Amino acid sequence: MSLQVLINEQPVDIDAELLKTGVQVEPGVYSILVNGKSFEVRVFPTPQGWTVQVDGVRYAAEVRDPRNSSRRSKAARGAGRQNINAPMPGKVIRVLVHEGATVETGQGLVVVEAMKMQNEMKASRPGRVVEIRVRDGDTVGSGETLVVLE
């Protein structure tokens, strides 16, 4: 019997034998001994699944049931529209683009201020601005969509 885990969206197969190498030592903290080597791993929930940290390196993880592995195809999450969301509550200082604009990877879209810091939300890939949902001076909540790219 095996279980599939997605680590940074890449499948890793786990069997019961491997699962026995880990013990929980603190809530969400696992000590894992593999081939005589000792690792400490931290697991905590995120809205998307789990974040796992090994020796300071972080991985996004999802646990998958093999019976349903085709349920969420990559295409559904990948190309097409992309929402640029506020990573935390803050205030919109400036909207840097207008609807219909073509943007490059790394181009600044919106400047948001939080914790005394101004930060530019940037496009993670090239595209076109199809919708702007905020204006200068708006207060935004965590995860709120600022701009939609296509």
Add this chain to the structure above:
Amino acid sequence: MFSARGARAKVLVANRGEIAVRIVRALREMDIRSVAVFSDADRGSLHVRLADEAAHLGAAPATESYLNIERILAAAKKHEVDAIHPGYGFLSENALFAEACENAGIIFIGPPKEAIRRLGSKTAARALAKEVNVPVVPGSEEPATHLDHARELARSIGYPVLLKAAAGGGGKGMRRVDKESDLEAAVRDASSEAERAFHNSEVYIEKVIENPRHIEIQIVGDPYGNLVHLGERECSLQRRHQKVIEECPSPLVARNPEMRDSMGEAALRVARAVGYYNLGTVEFLADNEGNFYFLEVNTRLQVEHPVTELVSGLDLVQLQLKIAAGEALPFAQEDIHWNGWAMECRICAEDPENQFFPSPGKIVQLREPSGPGIRLDSGVYPGWTIPLEYDPLLAKLVAWAPDRKAAIHRLLRALREYSITGVDTNVGFFREILKDSRFVEGHLDTNFIADYFARRGAKAAPEPEYERIAAVAVAAHSAREQKAPANGKQESSRWLIGGRNEQLR
């Protein structure tokens, strides 16, 4: 101490976070009662938990709480304190606050208000430094009054120039301008940023010193004319003009030992000129030839004071309290000795892989480093929610060792032990920087971090077995959570592993 009332002395700490904790610790060691103050966002914060008494100020925004002179003084009167320690930031360099304390019959733990006032304006401080023959970066003595004036000043100084807020600090209202065509926009941005941050839109203009190092001198004095310097700190590792790593001694000064005396003497000349006492820091820019230029004076305790404490063996906060209570400085310049090397990392809730975007939120797990030569000044605990109203500094991790290399190794060891989950932090970033050969060799300047990001290229791939290790932990954990979901947490139905738990155990 502060013995006018005969009762046990009591001090209010007008600050929050790690520095409030630091001051509460000093107070307890001196058997002085501590009064914490807090905003709505900080009711459960560590400084409130550790203090003897605590007073609520108001809503989370600093203007309603930590910057509100009236409310802080009301709390001070209600709790009948003898003195107020302002920490750093907030009201620490506000002469009006120092004066208001004095008028209320409460000792302000810091320099005299006249000194704060005179050194608070950067242009006035520069003029003062020049008067006492301390070199300054070539620049305008007066703020630029309008765009044409700015143009004229910039031309006479020569590009590239730096615009700086006259009332500024922390990089706010600061802009580098390489050519005249960029000046207009930069003046506009810098003035409006300065207006927002300091309610003073004045900017002045300075020549840019290329690849400078930031070196500062710690000074301390009493009201009886005793004034000494406690050596330098190098704070060249900065990001957007915010210090990131600080150390004592400076690697540059270690190579040019005469710099400590000459910079120390220069710092003391500025301090003497304004009748300075209590703790202060005189900041300089230095080039690799050993030339140095006066920048400004911080009339308060610095964030990075622990590196000086570890190398000098002095407790600077206790010294502040003793001086404020009227004691004379217990040492002279020749009694000050520097032993070994100390280095500090500012641990912040921010994401280094996303332009250091702040990352407020709840700390889920926390393991703090300890062991030989490690000092951790922290203001957080597991379960604490970092408010988004204040700066993202969580803790200062400081290592002491006999020499710089050993201090770096010690810090790396401690950073490996340090684990904070739930929010992003710069712990991993420090582990990279401290292994960088240019850093290890002490080739520092204020552009180091920007240059580092430009040259580091792709991140080294982590160990391939980590992915499998991570998968094991998450599989075990999700199976466990499935059986006994934590209180208030959403059911993990979406992981759909229900019946398989039995087989997996």
